[in-house]
Amino acid sequence: QLQLQASGPGLVKPSETLSITCSVSGGSISSDTDYWGWIRQPPGKGLEWIVSIYYSGSTYINSSLKSRVTTSVDTSKNQVSLRLSSVTAADTAVYYCARARGGNSFHWFDPWSQGSLVIVSS
């Protein structure tokens, strides 16, 4: 059974870089059919898709965050990572990683990790 676990710093200072890692178990991150996505949810609010990445490094990125987002895949560790630079309080959210099904650019998400709450505060 595929399981994802996101782990992040918990607290990040404004203007710094947020880094979160997603560890995948029960399946290979090098799957031919799947992308891997990052989605965030500010406390009490809705869902915002950030990026989807294929094991080869191919990505789809939300243009609203594109200038600040870096994502990568480590196939040796079966992990995906997200870095978001120059964070502000608006980046405070629960961050989820998820398998992106559907292929090509047509992604729906299943399963999801438990969330990693990141608070941006000095």
Add this chain to the structure above:
Amino acid sequence: DIVMTQFPDSLAVSLGERATINCKSSQSLLYSSNNKNYLAWYQQKPGQPPKLLIYWASTRESGVPDRFSGSGSGTDFTLTISSLQAEDVAVYFCQQYYSNPPLTFGGGTKVEIK
């Protein structure tokens, strides 16, 4: 960007009654080449991550109870819970995957027991 609008924001339904959640997209999610609607539905219970219920607008994910059904085409979609159970109390989100980037979600509908 495709804007997804859900309504109502919340609804209260008696146990055993039908719950209907609506989702409207700012442009059609129907691909004419395969006649599929590029829409998914998720359920999120308090303190938990979203769980996939339905994709292709009406295909129920394995293990999802058959009281959950998705319908609609083009720009107007519905998630129906035919007989509400206590464990269905949650927030429900729709998501379009017709256009990427960006993938976009509806604002969510909170379902409670009346």
